Amino acid sequence: MTRKELFNQIKTKRSFLCVGLDTDIQKIPKHLLAAEDPVFEFNRQIIDATKDYCVAYKPNLAFYESLGASGWISLEKTLQYIPENCFTIADAKRGDIGNTSALYAKAFFEQMNFDAVTVAPYMGEDSVKPFLDFKNHWVILLALTSNVGANNLQMIKDADGKFLFEQVIETSKQWGTADNMMYVIGATRTEQLQQVRKLIPEHFLLVPGVGAQGGSLKEVALHGMNDECGLLVNSSRNIIYASTEKDFATAAAKAAKEVQQEMELLLKQKGLTQ
Amino acid sequence: MTRKELFNQIKTKRSFLCVGLDTDIQKIPKHLLAAEDPVFEFNRQIIDATKDYCVAYKPNLAFYESLGASGWISLEKTLQYIPENCFTIADAKRGDIGNTSALYAKAFFEQMNFDAVTVAPYMGEDSVKPFLDFKNHWVILLALTSNVGANNLQMIKDADGKFLFEQVIETSKQWGTADNMMYVIGATRTEQLQQVRKLIPEHFLLVPGVGAQGGSLKEVALHGMNDECGLLVNSSRNIIYASTEKDFATAAAKAAKEVQQEMELLLKQKGLTQ
Numbered sequence: 001m002t003r004k005e006l007f008n009q010i011k012t013k014r015s016f017l018c019v020g021l022d023t024d025i026q027k028i029p030k031h032l033l034a035a036e037d038p039v040f041e042f043n044r045q046i047i048d049a050t051k052d053y054c055v056a057y058k059p060n061l062a063f064y065e066s067l068g069a070s071g072w073i074s075l076e077k078t079l080q081y082i083p084e085n086c087f088t089i090a091d092a093k094r095g096d097i098g099n100t101s102a103l104y105a106k107a108f109f110e111q112m113n114f115d116a117v118t119v120a121p122y123m124g125e126d127s128v129k130p131f132l133d134f135k136n137h138w139v140i141l142l143a144l145t146s147n148v149g150a151n152n153l154q155m156i157k158d159a160d161g162k163f164l165f166e167q168v169i170e171t172s173k174q175w176g177t178a179d180n181m182m183y184v185i186g187a188t189r190t191e192q193l194q195q196v197r198k199l200i201p202e203h204f205l206l207v208p209g210v211g212a213q214g215g216s217l218k219e220v221a222l223h224g225m226n227d228e229c230g231l232l233v234n235s236s237r238n239i240i241y242a243s244t245e246k247d248f249a250t251a252a253a254k255a256a257k258e259v260q261q262e263m264e265l266l267l268k269q270k271g272l273t274q
Numbered sequence: 275m276t277r278k279e280l281f282n283q284i285k286t287k288r289s290f291l292c293v294g295l296d297t298d299i300q301k302i303p304k305h306l307l308a309a310e311d312p313v314f315e316f317n318r319q320i321i322d323a324t325k326d327y328c329v330a331y332k333p334n335l336a337f338y339e340s341l342g343a344s345g346w347i348s349l350e351k352t353l354q355y356i357p358e359n360c361f362t363i364a365d366a367k368r369g370d371i372g373n374t375s376a377l378y379a380k381a382f383f384e385q386m387n388f389d390a391v392t393v394a395p396y397m398g399e400d401s402v403k404p405f406l407d408f409k410n411h412w413v414i415l416l417a418l419t420s421n422v423g424a425n426n427l428q429m430i431k432d433a434d435g436k437f438l439f440e441q442v443i444e445t446s447k448q449w450g451t452a453d454n455m456m457y458v459i460g461a462t463r464t465e466q467l468q469q470v471r472k473l474i475p476e477h478f479l480l481v482p483g484v485g486a487q488g489g490s491l492k493e494v495a496l497h498g499m500n501d502e503c504g505l506l507v508n509s510s511r512n513i514i515y516a517s518t519e520k521d522f523a524t525a526a527a528k529a530a531k532e533v534q535q536e537m538e539l540l541l542k543q544k545g546l547t548q
């Protein structure tokens with residue numbers, strides 16, 4: 001999906017919500033465990049319930065890998081089930097030497113045809129570039145994450161007083177363009193969002209941490225939204241586990257709709273939709 | 275496997291070689307493609323041929339993931355086939371927020387029972403700790419990698435003139451001990467090895483980059499070996515693709531034996547074996 005197509009979806013659905021498919025076999029409603037593939041069955045019903053309120057889905061690879069080969073099959077089925085008009089993100093946080101990253105890119109962009117994959121920046125340019133060689137696919141690079149541990153390294157200052165996450169953005173933005181790179185900026189980091197926007201006014205940001213982790217959607221929009229929205233805000237647990245009973249899909253739809261309505265208002269205030 | 279057991283294996287086999295199972299379906303001998311599971315069949319023969327010359331095996335996850343669910347099955351079979359007395363490393367370079375890292379740890383330490391997994395440090399302490407909660411299992415943290423892109427971030431200096439990779443080591447060594455953490459230091463970085471040893475005299479180092487990437491085993495041993503060896507030196511392509519014909523296993527055995535003999539000499543020079 002291109003940047004233009006993504007922005008069109010945002011305007012059409014009046015939403016920049018990404019639903020995180022952190023599907024945990026321990027947490028899904030018990031009655032689903034009788035299904036042939038409980039993880040896929042849960043995802044299928046969540047997708048049906050939320051697809052009108054979100055523009056993207058983000059399966060978190062760890063949840064599938066922890067089930068071995070069967071988890072991988074559930075993931076493949078899930079990806080095939082997601083409607084064409086939704087942006088798909090493999091939240092995999094990969095990154096390795098060039099020939100290895102090329103294979104990860106193949107796994108996510110060819111073997112499965114995700115639109116995007118999250119990538120860790122620590123190993124530098126040659127670990128990221130192979131993902132950028134796939135046309136109309138995206139790298140979403142970790143810059144400033146929402147967790148406490150982000151402070152250990154990402155907030156280290158260099159000799160010029162620049163934070164490491166700023167270095168990551170400044171250096172890496174030369175590896176691709178706003179048409180094939182996005183950045184992960186945690187919703188708990190609104191005080192740094194303005195600085196991020198100075199460095200990359202055009203790029204889309206994938207923003208986790210709204211909801212369960214305490215970030216504010218309003219603050220994120222205030223400091224992070226640009227003229228093409230430029231935001232995908234992720235919510236996982238608050239939506240997919242809104243209920244853990246038989247009404248889980250209805251509850252997920254309700255939770256997603258509430259976020260969508262808040263997003264619609266924010267898009268209107270910015271003049272991006274009527 | 276404990277540190278003591280690993281050192282015992284090194285003394286017994288007179289080797290600190292780790293064989294990287296970067297098994298590429300495009301590169302394995304053509305006659306194996308008729309096997310039911312060509313990737314596993316290749317690995318099985320490589321393991322049989324090299325197990326007396328190495329102390330560790332390191333499957334590179336990207337090579338298996340790029341084949342989807344079937345690759346995952348080949349990986350599981352490979353891990354089960356590796357002899358008990360060999361240390362096993364999932365070269366996965368994972369790292370995510372706490373609850374997600376916990377699931378990756380489960381995938382590699384419970385679902386598959388690897389001894390160790392490589393982890394990327396960018397997201398900080400809470401992304402690494404969940405792996406350390408598994409007794410007798412290891413985190414191998416990326417510190418200074420062998421690729422060119424390592425210069426982009428790992429060599430950035432902070433206000434005190436410290437490189438980022440030094441900060442990574444200094445900060446992270448407090449998260450675990452020399453009994454559950456190792457570090458990745460590329461063989462192409464021998465000029466930094468002495469500094470690494472000042473920071474972490476006891477920890478094992480996993481050293482890629484000897485051979486195909488140009489690092490020198492002798493230099494690595496000179497600056498990196500400690501009283502318990504403290505080194506696992508990885509070689510992938512130079513061993514597993516020593517021949518791409520029907521004699522690939524014999525050729526791999528020969529290549530592994532050559533490295534082992536060089537290592538035996540280095541261990542003798544250090545007085546660690548007779």
